[in-house]
Amino acid sequence: MSALGNTPGMVPNPMHSLTPSGNLRRRQLTSRLFVTLTVAAAGLAVAVLLILVYYAAKNGASQLSLSFLTAQLPAPGGIVPGGGMGPALVGTAEVILIATIIALPVGVLTAIYLSEFAGRRIGRVLTTALEQMAGVPTILVGVFIFGLVVAHFGQSAIAAGLALAIVEVPLIARASIESLRRVPGTLREAADALGVARWRTILGVILPTAANGIVTATILAVARAAGETAPVLLTCLPVGQGYQLDPRQPVATVPVEILQLLLSGQTSTVDKAWGAAFLLMGLILLVNIGARVWLRRSERKRGV
Amino acid sequence: MSSLAAPELNRLAPADPGQRSRLDKVDRRANGALKWLALGGGALVFLVLLAIVYQILSGASGAFDKFGFAFIVHKDWVPASAQFGAWTFIYGTLVTGVGSVLLSTILGVSIGLFLSLMAPRRVAAIIGPLVEMLAAIPSVIIGLIGIYLICPFIKTDIEPWVHSAFGWIPIFGAPEPVGNSIFAAILVLTIMVVPIIAALTRDLFLTVPGELRDGAEALGATRWEMIRGVVIPTTQSGIVAASILGFGRAVGEAIAVAQVVGGVPADPIDLFKGGYTGASLIANTFISPVSNLNTSALFYIAAILLVIGITSNLTAQRISRSFGRAR
Numbered sequence: 001m002s003a004l005g006n007t008p009g010m011v012p013n014p015m016h017s018l019t020p021s022g023n024l025r026r027r028q029l030t031s032r033l034f035v036t037l038t039v040a041a042a043g044l045a046v047a048v049l050l051i052l053v054y055y056a057a058k059n060g061a062s063q064l065s066l067s068f069l070t071a072q073l074p075a076p077g078g079i080v081p082g083g084g085m086g087p088a089l090v091g092t093a094e095v096i097l098i099a100t101i102i103a104l105p106v107g108v109l110t111a112i113y114l115s116e117f118a119g120r121r122i123g124r125v126l127t128t129a130l131e132q133m134a135g136v137p138t139i140l141v142g143v144f145i146f147g148l149v150v151a152h153f154g155q156s157a158i159a160a161g162l163a164l165a166i167v168e169v170p171l172i173a174r175a176s177i178e179s180l181r182r183v184p185g186t187l188r189e190a191a192d193a194l195g196v197a198r199w200r201t202i203l204g205v206i207l208p209t210a211a212n213g214i215v216t217a218t219i220l221a222v223a224r225a226a227g228e229t230a231p232v233l234l235t236c237l238p239v240g241q242g243y244q245l246d247p248r249q250p251v252a253t254v255p256v257e258i259l260q261l262l263l264s265g266q267t268s269t270v271d272k273a274w275g276a277a278f279l280l281m282g283l284i285l286l287v288n289i290g291a292r293v294w295l296r297r298s299e300r301k302r303g304v
Numbered sequence: 305m306s307s308l309a310a311p312e313l314n315r316l317a318p319a320d321p322g323q324r325s326r327l328d329k330v331d332r333r334a335n336g337a338l339k340w341l342a343l344g345g346g347a348l349v350f351l352v353l354l355a356i357v358y359q360i361l362s363g364a365s366g367a368f369d370k371f372g373f374a375f376i377v378h379k380d381w382v383p384a385s386a387q388f389g390a391w392t393f394i395y396g397t398l399v400t401g402v403g404s405v406l407l408s409t410i411l412g413v414s415i416g417l418f419l420s421l422m423a424p425r426r427v428a429a430i431i432g433p434l435v436e437m438l439a440a441i442p443s444v445i446i447g448l449i450g451i452y453l454i455c456p457f458i459k460t461d462i463e464p465w466v467h468s469a470f471g472w473i474p475i476f477g478a479p480e481p482v483g484n485s486i487f488a489a490i491l492v493l494t495i496m497v498v499p500i501i502a503a504l505t506r507d508l509f510l511t512v513p514g515e516l517r518d519g520a521e522a523l524g525a526t527r528w529e530m531i532r533g534v535v536i537p538t539t540q541s542g543i544v545a546a547s548i549l550g551f552g553r554a555v556g557e558a559i560a561v562a563q564v565v566g567g568v569p570a571d572p573i574d575l576f577k578g579g580y581t582g583a584s585l586i587a588n589t590f591i592s593p594v595s596n597l598n599t600s601a602l603f604y605i606a607a608i609l610l611v612i613g614i615t616s617n618l619t620a621q622r623i624s625r626s627f628g629r630a631r
Contacts, residue, residue, distance in 0.1 A: 031526035045438060046434050059452075107345075112345075132614060135553075137609060140609060143360060143363070147603075173349070198331075226442075227444070229442065288437060288440045
C-alpha cells in the first residue's frame with residue numbers, strides 16, 4: 001500500500017510510481033504464477049481428452065464401415081482377415097437392456113423411498129448403502145456375480161446384465177434423488193391442499209416433473225455400463241464369432257472384444273480393436289453430450 | 305398433471321358417502337403399496353450390498369483357513385505349486401493408488417479452483433463438461449491408449465530423462481527397457497481420477513461464502529492469498545474426502561491397470577519397473593484358475609480390496625458429513 005503513497009488525507013506523491021513494487025510486486029507475481037498453474041492444469045486435462053479422442057480417431061476411424069458394424073467377430077489370432085463388431089454391438093445392447101430393465105425400477109423406487117418416505121435414520125443408512133454400492137470396485141461386482149450366478153449356471157448375458165445392473169443402480173438412484181428433491185415444494189403442497197392421495201401425487205405430479213432428470217441419469221448410466229469391461233469379463237465371455245441372441249448364453253460385448261483382440265496381438269486384430277475403441281468412445285461421448293444438452297435445454301424451458 | 309388433479313377435485317365431495325369411503329380405502333391401500341414397493345427397492349440395495357460382502361468373504365474362507373493373515377505379507381505367488389501370498393499385489397495396489405491420488409489431487413484441485421473461482425462463467429461452462437467427459441471414457445480404451453501411447457512415451461522420453469536427472473533416488477532406479485510399469489499405471493489412473501476430484505472440489509469451492517472471499521480481497525489479499533487463506537482452510541476436509549474417494553476408485557480399477565502395469569508379481573522400489581495390482585490380477589487370472597485354492601486366494605484378494613474400498617468410502621463420507629454439519 002505504502003508503495004502507492006496513498007495514505008488517507010495525503011495528496012498522492014506524484015514521484016511514486018503507480019506500478020506495484022517490492023513486497024506487493026512479489027505477492028502479485030506469486031498470485032499470477034498460481035493462477036497460471038491452475039489454468040495450465042485445466043488446459044492439461046482438456047489436452048489429454050483431445051489427445052485420447054484424436055489418437056483413437058487416428059487409429060480407428062479408418063476401420064469404420066458398414067461391414068465393420070455388421071460383420072461377425074474377427075477370427076481369433078487374426079488368422080483370417082476381416083471381421084467386424086456386429087455380434088458385439090448386439091450383445092452390448094442386449095446386456096445393457098437387461099441391466100437397465102432391472103436397475104431402472106430399483107433405482108427409481110429407492111430414490112422415491114429416500115425422497116418421499118424415509119425417516120431421517122433409515123434415510124441415512126440407505127444413503128450410506130447407496131454410496132457404498134457406488135464405491136464397490138466394478139471388478140468385485142464381477143467376482144460377486146461370478147460366485148452367485150456363474151458358478152452355478154455358467155456364463156450368460158443375464159449374468160453380465162445383473163452385474164451391470166449393480167453398477168447402474170446407484171448412478172440412477174443418486175441422480176433421481178437429486179431431481180426428485182428439486183421438484184418445487186409448492187407442487188406437493190398444492191396437491192395436498194386439493195386432497196390428492198399421496199401415491200397419486202407421487203406418480204402423477206412429482207415423478208413426471210422429475211422425469212427429465214431421471215431419464216438423463218438413466219441414459220448416462222447406460223453409457224457408463226456400455227463401457228464397463230471388468231464385470232462383463234468375469235461373467236460373459238463369448239463363444240465363437242457369430243451372433244448370439246439367447247440371453248442364457250454368453251454374448252460378445254464391445255469392451256470385452258477390444259480386450260480379446262488386443263490379447264491376440266496381431267496387427268490386423270489390433271487395428272480392429274482400435275476401430276471398436278473409436279466406435280465405443282464416439283458413441284459414449286455423443287450420448288453424454290446429447291444427454292447433457294437435452295437436460296439443460298429442458299430445464300431452461302421449465303425455468304427450473 | 306392437470307388430468308389427474310382435476311378428477312381429484314370432483315372426488316372431494318362425492319354425492320354418495322359410500323363412494324367416498326371406497327375411494328379412501330383404495331387410496332389408503334395404494335399409498336401403502338407404493339410405500340412398501342419403494343421400501344422394497346431400498347431394501348434390495350441393502351441386501352445386494354450385504355450379499356456382495358458375504359459372497360466375497362465366503363469365497364475367501366478356504367484361502368483364509370489355509371494361510372490366515374500371513375497371506376497379506378507373504379510374497380510368493382506360484383499357483384502351480386499352490387503358493388499364494390498377496391503382498392506384491394497389495395504393494396502394487398497401494399503404490400499405484402497413492403501415487404495417482406497425489407498427482408490427481410494436485411491437478412484436480414487446481415482444475416476445481418480454476419473452474420469455480422478463476423474462469424469466466426462462459427469458459428467454465430465449456431471446460432467443466434469437457435473435464436467430466438474424461439471420466440466417461442471407458443477404462444479399456446484408456447488402457448489401450450496407455451499401451452500404445454503412454455508406455456512408449458515413458459520408455460523413450462520420460463524414463464531416460466528422469467533417470468539421468470534423478471537416478472540417484474531409489475524410486476527412479478536403473479534404466480528399464482520396457483514402458484509397462486507401475487509408473488505407467490499411475491499415469492493411467494491419474495487420467496481416470498482427476499475428473500472425479502476436479503468435479504467434487506469445484507462444487508466444494510463454490511460453497512465457500514462469497515463474503516469471505518470478497519472480504520479477503522477487500523483487505524488487499526491477492527487471488528492466491530485469498531485461496532490459501534480463505535478457500536483452502538474452509539474446504540480442506542472436503543478436499544481430503546475427495547482424495548480418499550479418488551483413492552478408492554484407483555484401488556478398484558482393474559482393466560486399464562492390467563493393460564499397462566506389466567503383470568509382474570514383484571514389489572520393486574523403482575517405479576519404472578513392472579508390478580501388479582490386486583484388481584488387475586483378478587481381471588487377468590480369475591477366469592482361468594489352476595485350482596480351487598487359486599480361486600479362493602483370488603477371492604481373498606478381492607476381500608482385501610473390498611475392505612480397502614469400503615473403508616476409504618466410509619472415511620470420505622464421514623469427513624464430508626462432519627464437514628457439512630460444521631458449516
